[in-house]
Amino acid sequence: MLIGALLRMPAQAIQRRIIAELNAGGFDDLRVPHMAVLQFPGPDGVRPGVLAERAGMSKQAMNQLLKSLEALGYLTRADAPDEGRARLVRLTRRGRAVYAKMVDILQGVEREWSTELGAKRFTELKELLCRVWESPLAR
Amino acid sequence: MLIGALLRMPAQAIQRRIIAELNAGGFDDLRVPHMAVLQFPGPDGVRPGVLAERAGMSKQAMNQLLKSLEALGYLTRADAPDEGRARLVRLTRRGRAVYAKMVDILQGVEREWSTELGAKRFTELKELLCRVWESPLAR
DNA sequence: CATTTTGGTAAAGTGGCTTTACTATCGACG
DNA sequence: CGTCGATAGTAAAGCCACTTTACCAAAATG
Numbered sequence: 535m536l537i538g539a540l541l542r543m544p545a546q547a548i549q550r551r552i553i554a555e556l557n558a559g560g561f562d563d564l565r566v567p568h569m570a571v572l573q574f575p576g577p578d579g580v581r582p583g584v585l586a587e588r589a590g591m592s593k594q595a596m597n598q599l600l601k602s603l604e605a606l607g608y609l610t611r612a613d614a615p616d617e618g619r620a621r622l623v624r625l626t627r628r629g630r631a632v633y634a635k636m637v638d639i640l641q642g643v644e645r646e647w648s649t650e651l652g653a654k655r656f657t658e659l660k661e662l663l664c665r666v667w668e669s670p671l672a673r
Numbered sequence: 674m675l676i677g678a679l680l681r682m683p684a685q686a687i688q689r690r691i692i693a694e695l696n697a698g699g700f701d702d703l704r705v706p707h708m709a710v711l712q713f714p715g716p717d718g719v720r721p722g723v724l725a726e727r728a729g730m731s732k733q734a735m736n737q738l739l740k741s742l743e744a745l746g747y748l749t750r751a752d753a754p755d756e757g758r759a760r761l762v763r764l765t766r767r768g769r770a771v772y773a774k775m776v777d778i779l780q781g782v783e784r785e786w787s788t789e790l791g792a793k794r795f796t797e798l799k800e801l802l803c804r805v806w807e808s809p810l811a812r
Numbered sequence: 813c814a815t816t817t818t819g820g821t822a823a824a825g826t827g828g829c830t831t832t833a834c835t836a837t838c839g840a841c842g
Numbered sequence: 843c844g845t846c847g848a849t850a851g852t853a854a855a856g857c858c859a860c861t862t863t864a865c866c867a868a869a870a871t872g
Contacts, residue, residue, distance in 0.1 A: 816872095
Protein backbone atom coordinates (compact mmCIF):
# COMPACT_ATOMS: atom_id res chain seq x y z
CA MET A 535 0.00 0.00 0.00
CA LEU A 536 1.55 3.29 -1.13
CA ILE A 537 1.56 6.55 0.77
CA GLY A 538 -0.86 8.22 -1.62
CA ALA A 539 -3.71 5.87 -0.82
CA LEU A 540 -2.86 5.76 2.87
CA LEU A 541 -3.25 9.51 3.15
CA ARG A 542 -6.11 9.92 0.72
CA MET A 543 -8.52 7.40 2.16
CA PRO A 544 -8.73 8.67 5.74
CA ALA A 545 -8.64 12.27 4.51
CA GLN A 546 -11.68 11.55 2.33
CA ALA A 547 -13.43 9.80 5.17
CA ILE A 548 -12.94 12.82 7.40
CA GLN A 549 -14.15 15.15 4.66
CA ARG A 550 -17.35 13.14 4.21
CA ARG A 551 -17.92 13.09 7.93
CA ILE A 552 -17.48 16.85 8.28
CA ILE A 553 -20.01 17.53 5.54
CA ALA A 554 -22.48 15.04 6.97
CA GLU A 555 -22.25 16.35 10.52
CA LEU A 556 -22.42 19.98 9.46
CA ASN A 557 -25.51 19.28 7.36
CA ALA A 558 -27.10 17.41 10.25
CA GLY A 559 -26.15 20.10 12.75
CA GLY A 560 -27.98 23.12 11.42
CA PHE A 561 -25.73 23.99 8.46
CA ASP A 562 -27.60 22.11 5.75
CA ASP A 563 -26.84 24.72 3.08
CA LEU A 564 -23.12 23.94 2.95
CA ARG A 565 -21.78 21.86 0.06
CA VAL A 566 -18.49 20.17 -0.63
CA PRO A 567 -16.96 23.06 -2.61
CA HIS A 568 -17.59 25.44 0.28
CA MET A 569 -15.08 23.46 2.29
CA ALA A 570 -12.33 24.92 0.12
CA VAL A 571 -13.05 28.22 1.86
CA LEU A 572 -13.58 27.00 5.42
CA GLN A 573 -10.49 24.77 5.40
CA PHE A 574 -7.83 25.36 8.01
CA PRO A 575 -6.66 27.97 8.79
CA GLY A 576 -9.96 29.57 7.79
CA PRO A 577 -10.75 32.66 5.72
CA ASP A 578 -11.22 35.28 8.44
CA GLY A 579 -9.18 38.39 7.69
CA VAL A 580 -7.70 36.88 4.53
CA ARG A 581 -7.74 38.22 0.99
CA PRO A 582 -9.68 36.41 -1.75
CA GLY A 583 -6.57 35.88 -3.80
CA VAL A 584 -4.75 34.19 -0.95
CA LEU A 585 -7.72 31.90 -0.39
CA ALA A 586 -7.69 31.03 -4.08
CA GLU A 587 -4.04 30.07 -3.95
CA ARG A 588 -4.54 28.01 -0.79
CA ALA A 589 -7.34 26.08 -2.42
CA GLY A 590 -5.42 25.64 -5.67
CA MET A 591 -8.06 27.31 -7.83
CA SER A 592 -8.47 30.53 -9.82
CA LYS A 593 -9.38 33.80 -8.13
CA GLN A 594 -12.62 33.86 -10.10
CA ALA A 595 -13.68 30.44 -8.86
CA MET A 596 -12.89 31.44 -5.30
CA ASN A 597 -14.86 34.63 -5.75
CA GLN A 598 -17.92 32.65 -6.75
CA LEU A 599 -17.60 30.51 -3.66
CA LEU A 600 -17.23 33.64 -1.54
CA LYS A 601 -20.32 35.22 -3.09
CA SER A 602 -22.24 32.02 -2.41
CA LEU A 603 -21.13 31.94 1.22
CA GLU A 604 -21.87 35.64 1.55
CA ALA A 605 -25.40 35.07 0.25
CA LEU A 606 -25.82 32.26 2.78
CA GLY A 607 -24.73 34.59 5.57
CA TYR A 608 -21.45 32.96 6.52
CA LEU A 609 -19.09 35.81 5.65
CA THR A 610 -18.73 39.31 4.25
CA ARG A 611 -16.26 40.84 1.84
CA ALA A 612 -15.19 44.27 3.05
CA ASP A 613 -12.69 46.67 1.58
CA ALA A 614 -9.26 46.34 3.12
CA PRO A 615 -8.39 49.33 5.30
CA ASP A 616 -4.81 49.72 4.13
CA GLU A 617 -4.95 49.04 0.41
CA GLY A 618 -7.51 50.53 -1.90
CA ARG A 619 -7.85 47.67 -4.36
CA ALA A 620 -7.77 44.81 -1.84
CA ARG A 621 -10.64 43.23 0.06
CA LEU A 622 -10.80 41.23 3.24
CA VAL A 623 -13.03 38.30 4.01
CA ARG A 624 -14.65 38.48 7.45
CA LEU A 625 -16.60 35.65 9.04
CA THR A 626 -20.04 36.54 10.40
CA ARG A 627 -21.34 35.14 13.66
CA ARG A 628 -22.78 32.23 11.70
CA GLY A 629 -19.46 31.79 9.93
CA ARG A 630 -17.60 31.61 13.21
CA ALA A 631 -20.19 29.13 14.47
CA VAL A 632 -19.65 26.78 11.56
CA TYR A 633 -15.90 27.02 11.90
CA ALA A 634 -16.13 26.20 15.60
CA LYS A 635 -18.39 23.27 14.73
CA MET A 636 -15.79 21.97 12.29
CA VAL A 637 -13.15 22.13 14.99
CA ASP A 638 -15.50 20.22 17.29
CA ILE A 639 -16.03 17.51 14.70
CA LEU A 640 -12.32 17.15 14.08
CA GLN A 641 -11.59 16.94 17.78
CA GLY A 642 -14.18 14.17 17.95
CA VAL A 643 -12.33 12.33 15.20
CA GLU A 644 -9.08 12.78 17.07
CA ARG A 645 -10.58 11.33 20.24
CA GLU A 646 -11.82 8.28 18.33
CA TRP A 647 -8.50 7.69 16.60
CA SER A 648 -6.69 8.16 19.87
CA THR A 649 -8.85 5.48 21.47
CA GLU A 650 -8.38 3.16 18.52
CA LEU A 651 -4.62 3.54 18.15
CA GLY A 652 -3.73 4.33 21.72
CA ALA A 653 -2.89 7.84 22.83
CA LYS A 654 0.84 7.34 22.45
CA ARG A 655 0.68 6.06 18.90
CA PHE A 656 -1.82 8.74 17.89
CA THR A 657 0.47 11.46 19.18
CA GLU A 658 3.31 9.85 17.28
CA LEU A 659 1.23 9.88 14.09
CA LYS A 660 0.42 13.56 14.42
CA GLU A 661 4.03 14.44 15.10
CA LEU A 662 5.20 12.59 12.03
CA LEU A 663 2.56 14.31 9.90
CA CYS A 664 3.65 17.65 11.34
CA ARG A 665 7.20 16.92 10.26
CA VAL A 666 6.00 16.18 6.75
CA TRP A 667 3.98 19.37 6.73
CA GLU A 668 6.92 21.47 7.86
CA SER A 669 9.17 20.05 5.19
CA PRO A 670 8.94 21.48 1.66
CA LEU A 671 7.79 18.11 0.31
CA ALA A 672 4.15 18.63 1.11
CA ARG A 673 3.72 21.74 -1.05
CA MET B 674 -3.00 21.66 13.91
CA LEU B 675 -5.82 19.13 13.61
CA ILE B 676 -5.66 15.76 11.94
CA GLY B 677 -7.91 16.81 9.06
CA ALA B 678 -5.48 19.40 7.76
CA LEU B 679 -2.45 17.23 8.49
CA LEU B 680 -3.81 14.49 6.25
CA ARG B 681 -5.39 16.72 3.62
CA MET B 682 -2.45 18.92 2.78
CA PRO B 683 0.10 16.27 1.88
CA ALA B 684 -2.59 14.20 0.17
CA GLN B 685 -3.42 17.20 -2.04
CA ALA B 686 0.23 17.84 -2.72
CA ILE B 687 0.68 14.25 -3.88
CA GLN B 688 -2.43 14.47 -6.04
CA ARG B 689 -1.16 17.63 -7.76
CA ARG B 690 2.21 16.05 -8.32
CA ILE B 691 0.75 12.90 -9.86
CA ILE B 692 -1.33 14.91 -12.32
CA ALA B 693 1.59 17.16 -13.21
CA GLU B 694 4.03 14.32 -13.77
CA LEU B 695 1.55 12.24 -15.75
CA ASN B 696 0.76 15.22 -17.99
CA ALA B 697 4.46 15.88 -18.47
CA GLY B 698 5.23 12.21 -19.10
CA GLY B 699 3.16 11.48 -22.18
CA PHE B 700 -0.32 11.30 -20.62
CA ASP B 701 -1.39 14.88 -21.17
CA ASP B 702 -5.04 13.97 -21.79
CA LEU B 703 -5.69 12.91 -18.20
CA ARG B 704 -7.57 15.28 -15.91
CA VAL B 705 -8.22 15.35 -12.17
CA PRO B 706 -11.57 13.52 -12.29
CA HIS B 707 -9.96 10.61 -14.13
CA MET B 708 -7.94 9.92 -11.01
CA ALA B 709 -11.12 8.68 -9.35
CA VAL B 710 -10.90 5.70 -11.70
CA LEU B 711 -7.15 5.07 -11.63
CA GLN B 712 -6.92 5.33 -7.81
CA PHE B 713 -5.54 2.39 -5.90
CA PRO B 714 -6.27 -0.47 -6.27
CA GLY B 715 -7.07 0.34 -9.89
CA PRO B 716 -10.02 -0.55 -12.11
CA ASP B 717 -8.71 -3.62 -13.93
CA GLY B 718 -11.21 -6.47 -13.75
CA VAL B 719 -13.63 -4.47 -11.63
CA ARG B 720 -17.29 -3.66 -12.25
CA PRO B 721 -18.38 -0.07 -12.91
CA GLY B 722 -20.70 -0.08 -9.91
CA VAL B 723 -17.89 -1.10 -7.58
CA LEU B 724 -15.70 1.67 -8.95
CA ALA B 725 -18.52 4.14 -8.38
CA GLU B 726 -18.86 3.10 -4.77
CA ARG B 727 -15.10 3.28 -4.21
CA ALA B 728 -15.00 6.80 -5.59
CA GLY B 729 -18.07 7.88 -3.63
CA MET B 730 -20.06 8.89 -6.69
CA SER B 731 -23.08 7.70 -8.62
CA LYS B 732 -22.87 4.87 -11.15
CA GLN B 733 -23.85 7.32 -13.88
CA ALA B 734 -21.00 9.68 -13.07
CA MET B 735 -18.54 6.81 -13.02
CA ASN B 736 -19.90 5.60 -16.32
CA GLN B 737 -19.16 8.96 -17.90
CA LEU B 738 -15.59 8.84 -16.63
CA LEU B 739 -15.24 5.31 -17.98
CA LYS B 740 -16.55 6.33 -21.39
CA SER B 741 -14.10 9.22 -21.41
CA LEU B 742 -11.17 6.96 -20.52
CA GLU B 743 -12.35 4.41 -23.08
CA ALA B 744 -12.39 7.09 -25.79
CA LEU B 745 -8.86 8.08 -24.77
CA GLY B 746 -7.73 4.48 -25.11
CA TYR B 747 -6.96 3.71 -21.49
CA LEU B 748 -9.52 0.96 -20.89
CA THR B 749 -12.34 -1.08 -22.33
CA ARG B 750 -15.68 -2.14 -20.93
CA ALA B 751 -16.38 -5.77 -21.78
CA ASP B 752 -19.32 -7.96 -20.83
CA ALA B 753 -18.65 -10.02 -17.73
CA PRO B 754 -18.30 -13.73 -18.57
CA ASP B 755 -20.35 -15.03 -15.67
CA GLU B 756 -23.22 -12.58 -15.34
CA GLY B 757 -25.25 -11.32 -18.27
CA ARG B 758 -26.05 -7.88 -16.94
CA ALA B 759 -22.62 -7.09 -15.54
CA ARG B 760 -19.60 -5.57 -17.26
CA LEU B 761 -15.92 -5.61 -16.47
CA VAL B 762 -13.44 -2.81 -16.92
CA ARG B 763 -10.15 -3.92 -18.49
CA LEU B 764 -7.08 -1.74 -18.76
CA THR B 765 -5.49 -1.49 -22.19
CA ARG B 766 -1.74 -1.52 -22.68
CA ARG B 767 -1.81 2.26 -22.37
CA GLY B 768 -3.95 1.98 -19.24
CA ARG B 769 -1.46 -0.38 -17.64
CA ALA B 770 1.32 1.99 -18.64
CA VAL B 771 -0.29 4.93 -16.89
CA TYR B 772 -1.00 2.88 -13.79
CA ALA B 773 2.62 1.76 -13.67
CA LYS B 774 3.69 5.37 -14.09
CA MET B 775 1.54 6.37 -11.12
CA VAL B 776 3.17 3.69 -8.99
CA ASP B 777 6.57 5.01 -10.10
CA ILE B 778 5.66 8.55 -9.11
CA LEU B 779 4.40 7.43 -5.71
CA GLN B 780 7.51 5.41 -5.08
CA GLY B 781 9.49 8.53 -5.90
CA VAL B 782 7.49 10.43 -3.29
CA GLU B 783 8.13 7.68 -0.78
CA ARG B 784 11.88 7.84 -1.40
CA GLU B 785 11.88 11.59 -0.87
CA TRP B 786 9.87 11.41 2.31
CA SER B 787 12.03 8.60 3.56
CA THR B 788 15.12 10.73 3.02
CA GLU B 789 13.50 13.71 4.69
CA LEU B 790 12.12 11.91 7.74
CA GLY B 791 14.63 9.13 8.01
CA ALA B 792 13.80 5.60 6.93
CA LYS B 793 12.79 4.48 10.40
CA ARG B 794 10.35 7.30 10.99
CA PHE B 795 8.88 6.96 7.51
CA THR B 796 8.21 3.27 8.05
CA GLU B 797 6.63 4.15 11.37
CA LEU B 798 4.38 6.68 9.65
CA LYS B 799 3.21 4.16 7.07
CA GLU B 800 2.54 1.56 9.72
CA LEU B 801 0.43 3.95 11.73
CA LEU B 802 -1.55 4.95 8.65
CA CYS B 803 -2.06 1.28 7.86
CA ARG B 804 -3.53 0.77 11.30
CA VAL B 805 -5.91 3.63 10.75
CA TRP B 806 -6.89 2.22 7.39
CA GLU B 807 -7.55 -1.22 8.84
CA SER B 808 -9.75 0.18 11.56
CA PRO B 809 -13.36 1.00 10.74
CA LEU B 810 -12.78 4.67 11.48
CA ALA B 811 -11.42 5.52 8.07
CA ARG B 812 -14.54 4.52 6.13
C1' DC C 813 3.06 61.04 -15.55
C1' DA C 814 2.92 57.02 -18.63
C1' DT C 815 3.46 52.03 -18.25
C1' DT C 816 3.35 47.82 -16.08
C1' DT C 817 1.90 44.98 -12.47
C1' DT C 818 -1.26 43.44 -9.13
C1' DG C 819 -5.98 42.61 -6.77
C1' DG C 820 -10.31 41.95 -7.85
C1' DT C 821 -14.60 41.41 -10.69
C1' DA C 822 -17.78 39.90 -14.53
C1' DA C 823 -19.69 36.88 -18.05
C1' DA C 824 -19.56 33.17 -21.25
C1' DG C 825 -18.25 28.50 -22.04
C1' DT C 826 -16.94 23.81 -20.63
C1' DG C 827 -17.30 19.83 -18.23
C1' DG C 828 -18.45 16.80 -14.38
C1' DC C 829 -21.93 15.26 -11.26
C1' DT C 830 -26.81 14.48 -9.87
C1' DT C 831 -31.46 13.54 -10.82
C1' DT C 832 -34.81 11.17 -13.25
C1' DA C 833 -36.03 7.60 -16.12
C1' DC C 834 -35.37 3.49 -18.56
C1' DT C 835 -33.75 -1.52 -20.14
C1' DA C 836 -31.91 -6.04 -19.15
C1' DT C 837 -30.86 -9.68 -16.13
C1' DC C 838 -30.92 -12.27 -11.91
C1' DG C 839 -33.11 -14.48 -7.96
C1' DA C 840 -37.04 -15.70 -5.05
C1' DC C 841 -41.39 -17.37 -4.43
C1' DG C 842 -45.92 -19.14 -5.51
C1' DC D 843 -42.62 -22.08 -15.03
C1' DG D 844 -43.98 -17.40 -14.70
C1' DT D 845 -44.34 -13.28 -12.12
C1' DC D 846 -42.28 -9.76 -9.31
C1' DG D 847 -38.92 -7.29 -6.93
C1' DA D 848 -34.10 -6.27 -6.76
C1' DT D 849 -29.84 -5.39 -9.05
C1' DA D 850 -26.32 -3.87 -12.92
C1' DG D 851 -25.93 -0.79 -16.20
C1' DT D 852 -27.24 2.97 -19.50
C1' DA D 853 -29.17 7.46 -21.23
C1' DA D 854 -30.53 12.26 -21.18
C1' DA D 855 -31.53 16.65 -18.99
C1' DG D 856 -30.35 19.96 -15.66
C1' DC D 857 -27.39 22.11 -12.41
C1' DC D 858 -23.37 23.79 -10.55
C1' DA D 859 -18.47 24.53 -10.16
C1' DC D 860 -14.49 25.79 -12.41
C1' DT D 861 -11.83 27.82 -16.43
C1' DT D 862 -11.18 31.11 -19.94
C1' DT D 863 -11.36 35.58 -21.60
C1' DA D 864 -11.96 40.17 -20.73
C1' DC D 865 -12.11 44.10 -18.04
C1' DC D 866 -11.54 47.93 -14.20
C1' DA D 867 -9.06 50.16 -10.46
C1' DA D 868 -5.22 50.87 -7.52
C1' DA D 869 -0.40 50.38 -6.72
C1' DA D 870 4.35 50.16 -8.22
C1' DT D 871 7.88 51.30 -11.63
C1' DG D 872 10.46 54.22 -14.68
